[in-house]
Amino acid sequence: MKNLGELVSFLLRSTSDTDEISDPDDPAICFACDADLSNNPTYESLRVCLDCGFHYNLPARERIQLLIDNGTFHETNRSLTAAQNPDLSEEPSYSERLAHAREKTGLSEAVITGTGELDGIRTAILALDLGFLGGSMGIVVGEKVSRLFEHAQRKKLPTIAIVSSGGARIQEGILSLMQMAKTTSAAKGFEAKGLPLITVTANPTTGQVFASFANLADIIIAEPGSLVGFAPLRIAQRASEESKDLNESHTAETHLIRGNLDRIVHRDKQKQTLAAFLRLLAPQPKKKSSTEKLVRPNFAFQTTPTEGRRLEIARHPNRPTSEQYIKTIFTYFEPIHGDRISGIDPTLIAGLGYLAGKPVAVIATQRNRQSTMPTSADGRLSPTAIRQAQRIMRLAGKFRLPLISLIDTPGLDQSLHAEEEGLGAAIAETLSLMIGLSTPTIAAIVGEGGSEAALCLGLADRVLMHEFGIFSPVSPESAAGVLYRDSERAEDIASSLKITASDCLNLEIIEEIVPEPADGAHTNHTEAASLLRESLIRNLAEIDGSPIKRLVKARERKFRRIGNNISFIRPDQILRSGLERQVRNIRKKLPQR
Structure with missing residues (x-):
């Protein structure tokens, strides 16, 4: 694979504080390894290069289709939009950017939320779409995410969050920042009910989403080679005193080494992995096991080895x-x-x-x-x-x-x-x-x-x-x-x-x-x-x-109570015992009457 820093620099362009991906709908050559992607079944079905394993961006709806069983997905709050948008002096205007993103993606906002079955397990799911203003979290995204957590809480559903976000929705000002508080509050209420949240981080995962509900998950998995980190790449590089290769800071692999992720999972294994965790964290009712009838055996030592021999056996190399x-x-x-x-x-x-x-x-x-x-x-x-x-x-x-x-x-x-x-x-x-x-x-x-x-x-x-x-x-x-x-x-x-x-x-x-x-x-x-x-x-x-x-x-x-089988003596008892002993000794020395 090419140097990841060069690759991401090629993919990202800084037209605004919300990074957008220059990812053609159907590239003929792999960005990462220059392999021919035409007639590549893995790329066509999963958007993954068969030669190097590079995971390309997937639209939110396609991600949901890969994970949720056919015919079971029900979208929630599909048409939710803000009644009024900020009017910033930028070209093109924010309203024009939103209209362009809606036309490009077919979505009303940067997140799809809903419920469905994943390998037969009823679950709530949200997926951010990087193609919609970089998957950034504004007022509507924050509201849809919060409503999904609340719905999952009422229905006692586990939740999966598929995150791909490139930065802040700065066009919405301070209200964009406050969505971190809103979604965190909703996620906290969801957590209090003992329900599982699993996050899947895709390329890239940065900014407000990464530092709010996404990192509150019980389990966090990432796609191979994905860009992961709070600060966008260019800001992190600008703020760093020492020059670091991207592979040492912002990759999923680096975050795994530093203990911030649980697993890195290839896209074709994600449904299987998510289903396994959902079954473990939200298990289906099972019949009582016959193991309850097992009887505790009476233990007797087979041999009585010396203390030295016990140490040898306990530490035996095999x-x-x-x-x-x-x-x-x-x-x-x-x-x-x-x-x-x-x-x-x-x-x-x-x-x-x-x-x-x-x-x-x-x-x-x-x-x-x-x-x-x-x-x-x-x-x-x-x-x-x-x-x-x-x-x-x-x-x-x-x-x-x-x-x-x-x-x-x-x-x-x-x-x-x-x-x-x-x-x-x-x-x-x-x-x-x-x-x-x-x-x-x-x-x-x-x-x-x-x-x-x-x-x-x-x-x-x-x-x-x-x-x-x-x-x-x-x-x-x-x-x-x-x-x-x-x-x-x-x-x-x-x-x-x-x-x-x-x-x-x-x-x-x-x-x-x-x-x-x-x-x-x-x-x-x-x-x-x-x-x-x-x-x-x-x-x-x-x-x-x-x-x-x-x-x-x-x-x-x-x-x-451990150690309570040993007798304890208070200081006053020690003193009394000593005095009684001295009195007895004195009496022995006195003449007998």
């Missing part, structure tokens, strides 16, 4: 990773990326999927057991990873999706960079968020549960732990280094730390020990996943359907 467990245990797993703030950390896998036919949210720590670096490379959680987890927790709470955490991490990334990114605050926020989460939660320690990293993902209604797993406040090596000045004595101190599954069960920190294949999960990945899956299904069946308030209260009480 032990199944969380990614392997996800592939085996959950079906139709849809990954979700980024923290919507700063980036993506591959240490944390997050997404939505099905467990025994039930939609669930999944958080899993992923570690590279071959790494020797004490950073995120070996599974240590960074602030970015923790914020990714927070995002999935909030999604789970909003949509009442049971949350499953798979924990295998040596601890936190304690680098200077992590401190600068707000490590302590991220941990505290996650602890608070998870303990009060309004949905059933299950955490499973599937290897090493290291310190605060494991704890902040493990404050669940049910905490499970693999037979040879460990849950430690600090690594045994670190503890031995502090107490004995000798990290080689890790095995000596491990028993005192109470880090084994049986220790945690006796201390009521966990609810269940999950058996492993003989000699550890690394010996048989399939069997290990099957045993874990059975335990997850059974525990979910036991807590799913419980009143949420009761579940949260029970969770709070559970963690409040």
Whole structure:
């Protein structure tokens, strides 16, 4: 593909503050790679170059036709227009520009709104049309978008927003700016009803639409190579002190790396992806699963390995990773990326999927057991990873999706960079968020549960732990280094730390020990996943359907009472006990009568 900066400069022209696309209806040669587009079936059906994958602009009505099932779309507020338009001294006048845009696109305004079925799922949908004054948001667009959110809220419909907008409708002055407030207010009311909003960003997506309702979506996906960013390209370049290539700032791919998008999806896969997310976030009623009849087995350790051997098994290089467990245990797993703030950390896998036919949210720590670096490379959680987890927790709470955490991490990334990114605050926020989460939660320690990293993902209604797993406040090596000045004595101190599954069960920190294949999960990945899956299904069946308030209260009480089996003595009791002892000693010295 050509340099994207040169490509967009060619496509965009600065005739006004609303960029318009110079995109011929039927170009013979691809703008991006110079490929011949004549007789190209992919281009004819999807407006996508078969050679380089460049996604050309699609009119709003064609976008809706690609996504909504035939014969099900009902447009709303089709003829809505403003009774009076501003009279600015420009040539051509604003009224003439509107008339030209209506004639060119066949639309009354820059957005189409309506309802229809997407793969059989009833949904509300809006699509901005870049050909209508650059897809800019003026008074009418803001009103139509807000009315759609309100309609979807009344009818309890999920909503899809297809966004392609090149700038502000400055001809409408301050009222154009205020549409950001209007649409955000409507989107907020929609969100409060626990309904899903999914945004699809196309080329380009900038300005007021991008910085209002489009970025409030639960899931944001983008088309490959699309221009994405708040400030229009030329303004961003003008305001930047350093010169940056467009590929480093304004592309969908860059926004994905920085955690601002969930997925980049080719146009021919968008309907399938949107349907998958809609089913997960707005699931259809299902019959009760027979998994509720499962009986909790009586666990007995197969062997009693030494503490050193337990550490070896928990950290075995061939032990199944969380990614392997996800592939085996959950079906139709849809990954979700980024923290919507700063980036993506591959240490944390997050997404939505099905467990025994039930939609669930999944958080899993992923570690590279071959790494020797004490950073995120070996599974240590960074602030970015923790914020990714927070995002999935909030999604789970909003949509009442049971949350499953798979924990295998040596601890936190304690680098200077992590401190600068707000490590302590991220941990505290996650602890608070998870303990009060309004949905059933299950955490499973599937290897090493290291310190605060494991704890902040493990404050669940049910905490499970693999037979040879460990849950430690600090690594045994670190503890031995502090107490004995000798990290080689890790095995000596491990028993005192109470880090084994049986220790945690006796201390009521966990609810269940999950058996492993003989000699550890690394010996048989399939069997290990099957045993874990059975335990997850059974525990979910036991807590799913419980009143949420009761579940949260029970969770709070559970963690409040941990350690209460230890006797506590008040200072006055210590003083009284000391005085009584002294009195007894004095009496012994006195002559007997």
